Amino acid sequence: MADFLFEIGLEEVPARMIAGAQAELARRVSALLERERLVGAGTSAKSFSTPRRLAVLVSNVAERQEDAAEELMGPPVKVAFKDGAATAAAIAFAKKAGVAVEALRTVTTPKGDYIAATLLKAGRSAAEVVAEELPKELAAIYWSKNMYWRAGKPERFVRPVRWMVALLGSEVVPVAFGGKAAGKVTYGHRVLFGDAAIALEAPVKYEEALLTAYVIADVEARRQKIRKALDRVTRTKEGARWREDHELVDTLTHLTEWASDRSVILGGFEPEYLALPEEVLVTVMRDHQKYLAVEEKTGKLAPHFLAVLNTEAEDKGLAVIRHGNERVLRARFNDARFFWEFDQRVPLKERTKLLENVTFQKELGSYAAKATRVRGLALGLAELVTARGGRVDAAALDEAATLAKTDLTTELVKEFTELQGVVGGLYARAQGVSAAASDAIYDQYLPESMEDSVPRTVEGSLLSIADKADTIAGMFGLGIEPTGSKDPFALRRAANGIVKILAESSLPLTLSEVAGRATENEAVETRVRAFLIERLEFYLRESRGQAYDVVKAVLAAGSDDVRDAVARAEAVTAVRSSADFEAVSAAFKRIKNILAQAKGELGMGAVADGLAADHPAQAALKLEASRVGEKVEHLRASHQYVAALESVATLRPQVDAFFEQVMVMDPDEKVRRSRLALLASIVKSFSGIADFSEIVTAG
Structure with a gap:
């Protein structure tokens, strides 16, 4: 057994692509070694990445495959002889x-x-297998964008390959890809270490060797080093703390190879810029300069920023770098201040006509047309909410929907597109628009991800749903639907947002109502509703952590009311570990199989009640099912799902006795139909919360 190390060195890879590629390389290498019988099942691999490299280290790799016996099937005997x-x-x-x-x-x-x-298949050497198979795995790694870099050569990759390392123990594995042959030489930090080659003695020496060359290959170690450096540098300014931003720290981690106190600089800017909205300042620092914001103990923004460098310098060098970063940020802030003041000369209410010149989608028209559709849809949904006792400020919603897209005509949004919606809300507030309408405009794009919060108000939630539903319905009407990994109009994200709002707000709306109000074509409505249900399934699994069988069981019993589906899924999860509930679930699976096989007999007319041939166990189940059914229906109507499911589980003794003592498919037609009818009524009565037959049970 030996350790296997593979590293591919590249030109700098975009930070957003690194984490996924690192995980995929580790998964592919592990699967390759397991598939080729070079490691045991479930072998773990440690992966590494920096902007210039992806690497994976696997322990206990066999140096040769064991011989294997493979049975081949041939033609039938009567053909062969x-x-x-x-x-x-x-x-x-x-x-x-x-x-x-x-x-x-x-x-x-x-x-x-x-x-x-x-x-008898003779085993091959690990070096031979890996050299043959690993290039195929490299070529199959998914990149959102890749490139050709050698004229007339077929390979494509995210960036040109500069070197490769492939070591099994101390021996080089002859892997070739992208015009490069693997060796045992890697390279350190481009600036701090230069172009000197680093010869690796063994795979386990990889991290140590790179550390001496100013490269922290372990991503988590590099992240923690950056965070500690941020803490230490910020403490030099009394009362200051850096504003937590996990996403930006992740980005900075993937932009760097090295981190130390001399890799972080604390810069400052003139306090006068704090007169601009905080959202504008933070966006300029975060999204355009990759700077972390600094705040006071009160949480108020301070006139400072933190920059993380992919190098380190002495005090004099840091001062020069700090000055350069401050000068760049000052210029960006000046631009933002100019746009903020310039845009105010034309109020949002006067910008609605300008939307006629801004195209939403060539076949769906301008943003002016979209604003009209969204306004009608939002007000229509508001009527449903009001009719069910909800409170909606219809005037504020109307105004918000009318003005929602006008900030697309402003210079500030043209320069800082990340602020669309936010700028509209800020301008509306500054121009005297009501707080309810301003907040709705500000929140209209929320949630943009499953980690985002939903809009703060009913009006904001309705505007967000209407905007997203209009986009989905319009694209589906044109036949533009997500396929595989392709979703150019981010329709999945829009649908995720609708589901999340309905799940986490108090809006009494269903998926059918949203789909129905957003579309005018029945076929399109059906497809949109199915798409929303698919995203509800995703939400329950990924955001709520529900098991796939629980999700399947719950949605089989109803998927229109999102908040209700969430509550039912949580209830099933709460009771599924109960032995009685598991037994009843297994019984329901058996019942459904029996009913499926006897489908033809279930539609043959009414069945006489209380046949003399009723078995005592059948009579006991019928009586108890009726009693429990009434209780469950009462609990279900009041959304007490855990109590209702616990009541269903109490049927276990009668269900067990029935299947132990009664032959359902009795030769006597009347008896058989009576028993089938009982089972059908039980399924119908107790499947309102979840289809228990979908629950995976032991055995």
Whole structure:
């Protein structure tokens, strides 16, 4: 056994692509070694990445495959032999298997007798297997964008390959990809270490060797080093703290190879810029300069920022770098201040006509047309909410929907597109628009991800749903739907947002109502509703952490009311570990199988009640199912789902006795139909919360 190390060195890879590629490389290498019988099942691999490299280290890799016996199936015996003599079919099969005709065996299968041969497959060396298979795995790694870099050569990759390391123990594995052959030489930090080659003695020396060359290959170690450096540098300014931003720290981690106190600078800017909205200042620092904001103890923004460098310098050098970063930020702030003041000359209410010149989608028209559709949809949904006792400020919603997209015509949004919606809300507030309308405009794009919060107000939630639903309905109407990994109009994200709002707000709306109000075509409505249900399934699994069988069981019982589906899923999860509930779930699976097989008999008319032939166990189940059914229906109506499911589980003794003592498919037609009808009524009565037959049970 030996350790296996593979590293591919590249030109700098965009930070957003690194984490996924690192995980995929580790997964592919592990799967390759397991598939080729070079490691045991479930072997873990440690992966590494920096902007210039992806690497994976796997322990206990066999240096050679074990020989394996493989059974090959041939033609039927009656084709392979005629009157005891081998036919051409048998001879050809024996030649293919590499054995004599006399070595062929007869194997009996459900389809009849076939000839077979045992092929002894000699194991190959790990180096030979990896050299042959690993380039295929590299070529299959998914990149959102990749490139050709060698004229006339077929390979494509995210960036040009500059070097590769492939070591099994101390021996080089001859992997070739992208015009480069693997060796045992890697490279350190481009600036701090230069172009000197680093010869690796063994895979386990990889991290240590790179540390001496100013590269922290372990991503988590580099992240923690950056965070500690941020803490220490910020403490030099009394009362200051850096504003937590996990996403930006992740980005900075993937932009750097090295981190130390001398890799972080604390810069400042003139306090006068604090007169600009905080959202504008933070966006300029975060999204355009990759700077972390600094705040006072009160949480108020301070006139400072933190920059993380992919290098380090002495005090004099840091001062020069700090000055340069401050000068760049000052220029960006000046631009933002100019745009903020310039845009205010034309109020949002006067910008609605300008939306006619801003295209939403060439076949769906301008943003002015979209604003009109969204306004009608939002007000229509508001009527449903009001009719069910909800409170909506219709005037504020109307105004918000009318002005929602006008900030797309402002210079500030043209320069800082990340602020669309936010700028509209800020301008609306500054121009005297009501707080309810301003907040709705500000929140209209929320949630942009499953980690985002939903809009703060009912009006904001309705505007967000209407905007997203209009986009989905319009694109589906044009036949533009997400396929595989392609979703150019981010329709999945829009649908995720609708589901999240309905799940985490108090809006009494269903998916059918949203789909129905957003579309005018029945076929499109059906597809949109199915799409929203698919995203509800995703939400329950990924955001709520529900097991796939629980999600399937719950949605089979109803998927229109999102908040109700969430509550039912949580209730099923809460009781599924109960032995009684598991037994009842298994019984429901059995019941549904029986009913499926007897489907033709269930529609043959009414069944006489209380037949004399009723078995005592059948009568007991019928009585208890009726009693529990009434209780469950009462609990279900008041959304007490845990209590309702616990009541369903109390049927276990009667259900067990029924299946132990009663033959459902009795030869007597009346008796058989009576028992089938009882089982059908039980399924109907108790499947309102979840389809219990979908729950995976032991065995």
